[in-house]
Amino acid sequence: MLEIQTIAMFVTASTLLALAPGPDVLFVLTQSMTKGSRAGIVIALGLCSGLIFHTTAVALGVAVIFQTSAIAFSILKFVGAAYLLYLAFMAFKDASKSKLESDKSPISFSALYKRGIFMNITNPKVSIFFLAFLPQFTNPSLGNVTGQIFSLGALFMLSAFVVFTLVSLLAGRLGTWFSQTKNGEKILNRIAGTVFAGLAIKLALSSR
Template sequence: MLELQTVLMFIGASTLLALAPGPDILFVLTQSMSKGSRSGMVIALGLCSGLVFHTTAVALGVAVIFQSSELAFTLLKLFGAGYLLYLAWMAFRDASRSKLNLDKTPLALSALYRRGILMNITNPKVSIFFLAFLPQFTNPALGSVTVQIFSLGALFMLCALSVFTLVSLLAGKLGAWFSKTPYGERILNYLAGTVFTALAVKLVFTSK
């Protein structure tokens, strides 16, 4: 059982970390602006669901593999970068279709949810971050450290989901206004594609 003071400190730290500029919040921001608040919130839910993977990895010690094995770390980050480039290509494609006034079929919410999960779990630095961050708030004298890790992971997910939901709502309203302007939808898609490409390049050159 975690102490109240520890829980409050952890919630404060987690909220600030979720607010810090990073791949996840940029992903939510760009997707909410280009596809709407509801899509952004579904992606946020997917991103936070992906944190279950990283929490489990830390609790079971699997995250140590990504920290100690250069090959495992490199393979996962390259897969993640490839996925981001795929998203960038789709965003640029949608921008081109907007220009030609072609009909676009919106992604199903389930597809957006899976996109969020995949985006999160293919970033090995999240597991390494959790490996360094979560144990700092555990206390073996209070019971099972594994249970405490899962409890802290769940709290982090709630904090991140709250922040991402707020970002989705605000970005969605901004995107809705912007898309009504001439070429607004094209610009939003180009912006999303550029952000995805930049995140992919950043991930490729990320080191442990």
């Protein structure tokens, strides 16, 4: 059982980290602006669900592989970069469509949820970050360390989801207002495409 003071410190740190302008929050921001708040919240749920993979990787020691194996790290990051480039292509493609064409091809919440999960698990730096971050808040004297890791992972997911939900609501309102302006949707999609392409390049060039 984690101590209350440790939980408070961990939740505070997790919230601040979730607020930092990293790939996940930028992903939620752009998707919420182009597809609406509900879509952003679903993607946020997917991103946070993906953290189960990284928490498990740390708890079982698998995350060490990404830290020590250049091949494993590279494979996962290039898969993630390729997926981001695909999203960038689709965003630019949507920017070239008319509003009527865009309205005919909505993305299901199921697809958005899967998009969030895939976006998260294909970033090996999250596993390496968790490997360095989560154990700092464990205490072997309190019992099962593996159980503590999973508890901390769950708290991080909850903190991140709350932050991402707030970002989704604010970005969704901004996107709705902006899309009502002339060529607003096209501009939003181009911004999203540029962000995705930038994230892809950053991930592809990242090192352990």
